Amino acid sequence: MSGYVASKYQGKYTITPGIQAMPHVINPAQQGDVSAMIGRFLFPFAVSFLMPLFVHALVKEKEDRIMMMMHMSGLSSKVYYLSHYLHFLLQQWVASVVFIVVGAALQMTFFTRTNPLVYLLLMLLWSHVQVCFAFLLASLFSSSRRALILTYLFVTLSVIVGSMSSVIFQNTVPYAWYIHPSFAMYHALHLITAHASLHHHDPAHFVSGQCQAPVAALMSTHPHWQGKAPRSLPNAQAPSLPTKDRGQTGKEASTSLPAALWLTIPSIAALLGLCQAQATRKHCAHSQMAFLTMPMLPQITDTNALNERKNIMADAYDPQCNVVVKMIEKTFAAGNTAVNDVAFSVQPNIVFGLLGPNGAGKSTLLHMLTGLIAPTSGTAIIAGHDITKEMDRVHCSIGVCPQHDIHWGDLTPMEHMLFYARLRGIPKEHEQAEARRALSEVQLQRQSDQPAHSLSGGEKRRLSIGIALLGNSKVVFLDEPTTGLDPQVRRVIWRIILNAKRHRTVILTTHSMEEADTLCSQIGIMASGALRCIGNQVYLKKEYGSGYRLSLAAAPQKLEVACRFVESILPPSWRRIDRFATTALYEFRSEGSRISEVFLSMQKNKDALGIDDWGLSQTSLEDVFMNIVSNAVDEEPARAHETA
Ligand SMILES: Nc1ncnc2c1ncn2[C@@H]1O[C@H](COP(=O)(O)OP(=O)(O)OP(=O)(O)O)[C@@H](O)[C@H]1O
Ligand SMILES: [Mg+2]
Structure with missing residues (x-):
């Protein structure tokens, strides 16, 4: 090749042999x-x-x-x-x-x-x-x-x-x-x-x-x-x-x-806007279409409940009331009506007890009143503000203790109080003092710097109540505040609630009749989403209680005679609830002055009849509750049949 090039180009070009790397492709x-x-x-x-x-x-x-x-x-x-x-x-x-x-x-x-x-x-x-x-x-x-x-x-x-x-x-x-x-x-x-x-x-x-x-x-x-x-x-x-x-x-x-x-x-x-719009549309559509799935109104026969409803419908309720619930209703997406056309009002400076069996709709009602969920229809006025229009203002006037404790495990009770004090708009210079006051109100000063996850169940509950009582809330909602607490802590919390009601309205839900009896000046009983009755204990016991109970205990051979005597002195409405070897229990309604007559007769003849012990009492709130709830349960199949 070299010779060829030399001869062809006569020395003009030469080939110099050498080695060169292949072109490198950079990767x-x-x-x-x-x-x-x-x-x-x-x-x-x-x-x-x-x-x-x-x-x-x-x-x-x-x-x-x-x-x-x-x-x-x-x-x-x-x-x-x-x-x-x-x-x-x-x-x-x-x-x-x-x-x-x-x-x-x-x-x-x-x-x-x-x-x-x-x-x-x-x-x-x-x-x-x-x-x-x-x-x-x-x-x-x-x-x-x-x-x-x-x-x-x-x-x-x-x-x-x-x-x-x-x-x-x-x-x-x-x-x-x-x-x-x-x-x-x-x-x-x-x-x-x-x-x-x-x-x-x-x-x-x-x-x-x-x-x-x-x-x-x-x-x-x-x-x-x-x-x-x-x-x-x-x-x-x-x-x-x-x-x-x-x-x-x-x-x-x-x-x-x-x-x-x-x-x-x-x-x-x-996308976010779409989700929001979708949610709003759903809510609006649901409100507009609500009449199609409107649940049947329950048969409310309670005089107080009917009067309350009439006053609220005519806007003739007491303007002093801190809570006015106006025909509020909540139907969930599945068609489940949790709260059905509830109407009532609550005066300031009282504890209002909202009672009802599991699933009655108490928490759902509280969630609507505190702005957590929107009502399907109806509204409520809390501390003078409409929950469907001025929820931000409502939030500034309420304190809430939810049914289940909601805390940050790593924050201390003091830090919780300071955080919520800031949210409630308490002036910065008063935050520390207010946090300490609320902690002392629920007796948590000793645990104020302990992380919340290390608190006991009762302490956590007290922290939730303390948060609800922060500031000058006009209305405080307490959803089963004492559930799961021992009797001693429960009593501490009762004292706290009784103290708190002095300048507020407290709405309390509970399953404890003793608690409702002790704390509440007004009680409403819900069943199947409806408010069945409302009034103070005396009214409820009179209207829905089964009257009075007489119990006696005697030796087995003497019990028969003692029972025959008791049955002869009781008013005609008596009914024997229990009879065991040595005890018997009767229930009867008071008719005229019969109660005092029964009492005197028993006192006079107990020794002669060989009665070792006896007692006379008014029926409890528990009886009232059972009565209302069982009536509501009996009503359900009938309504289901009517709907069908
Ligand atoms: N988000 C939801 N979606 C669908 N149904 C719901 C929802 N929340 C509650 N419910 C239903 O509404 C009804 C009332 O529930 P709610 O929690 O208000 O009862 P409650 O009276 O507070 O009961 P408890 O005493 O057990 O706390 C129940 O049948 C429940 O299943
Ligand atoms: Mg509940």
Whole structure:
């Protein structure tokens, strides 16, 4: 070959033998640059690990009903979401700064070869997208554990699928792909990492910084993004959005990433708005269509309840009343009417007892009165404010102790009090004093600096009551405040409630008749969602009690004679409830002056008849309760039959 060339060109050209390396195709993934490797696989995780924690925190507050509790204490949804947004954004920024500082300290090319403006802007934008996305995801879960696991799974899948975009879409990645914020972000990270790893590229700047719009600066000014890919970069490995015609569509590619990132924001906002609108529409539609599924009104025969209803319908109730419930009703989505056309009013400075069997609708009624759920129809006036129009004002005038304790395990009782004092709008200079007063009112001074998770059941309950009694709430709702407490603690709480009623109206639900009898000046009994009767103990016992009870105990051989004597002196309405070997129990209604006659006869003849012991008592509130509830149960099948 050399001889041929020499003879052909007569020495003009010669061939010099030598060895030259094959042209080397730069593949960023094979560069051996640690930061490139880390960037490809770990950066996406590093920038996303906080989102599942945000989702977990939001769902946990929903699950533990802390959100509900804060809402009932006057925190508006706007403030709740805004404070979480800022808190999460701050956390994400701190994490981003740590990420950047560590990367720069380790001399990773991602940070050293890229204009800091690029990754700073990217991180700021990403933080916002992450927090918005966390809010969206949190709305899909009700269990925090499941939310945490599934969101981490979601992030992992996003990283894997996102990194495979060039495999999935051979030529062009559709814009829609980047609507998922993670895909857009991971792609941006991949591009910066790949670019930074090109050793022959001018390391000074990934972006020149001439752009006016900072977001557009992310991608649009670099030659590669304008279709001028470095020669050493083969198309298959080019860190750009794959395009059909790179030269022509480079500009499209250059704007697609920021566009995709921005696209996510309105789309998330639109989705959130949609959910909200959907919920509102559902509620409105439900209210409008309520007449179609309107439950039959229960047969209320109680004179007091009927009078109350008449007065409330005519707006002729006492304006002093702190609580006026106006024909309120709640039907849940499943068609279950939990509260059915309830109307009553409550005067200030009294404890109003709301009694009823399990599932009667007491908590649902309280949830409506405290703004936790919206009524299907009807309304209520609490401390002068309508719950359907001025719930924010209502929240400033009420205190709530929910049926189940809702606390932050890590916060102390003092911290709880200070937090809720701030929510209730107590002036800052009085917060400490008010928190201490409330703690002493529920006798928790000794435990004031102990984390709430270490408190006993009774102490936790007292903390919930203390929170309800904070500030100058005009109305305090206590949903079964003493359930599960020992008799001694129960009595402590009774004293607290009796103290509290001096300048407030207390609405108390309970299953303890003894508690209702001791604390309440007015009692309403609910059954199957309806208020069956209302009045003070004397009225209820007179109207619904079975009268009086007479018990006696005698030796077995003398009991028969003693019983015959008792039956002869009792009014004709008597009925024997129990008879055992040595005891008997009778029930009878008072008729005229018979009670005193019975008492005197028993006193006079007990020794002659061999009666060892005897007693006469008025029937208890428990009898009244049983009577009302069993009437309601008997009524149900009849109404079901009528409806059919
Ligand atoms: N979110 C809901 N969705 C559907 N039904 C509900 C909902 N909340 C309550 N209910 C139903 O409403 C009815 C009344 O429940 P509520 O909790 O008000 O009763 P309660 O009188 O407080 O009972 P308890 O004494 O056991 O606390 C029940 O049948 C219950 O299943
Ligand atoms: Mg309840």
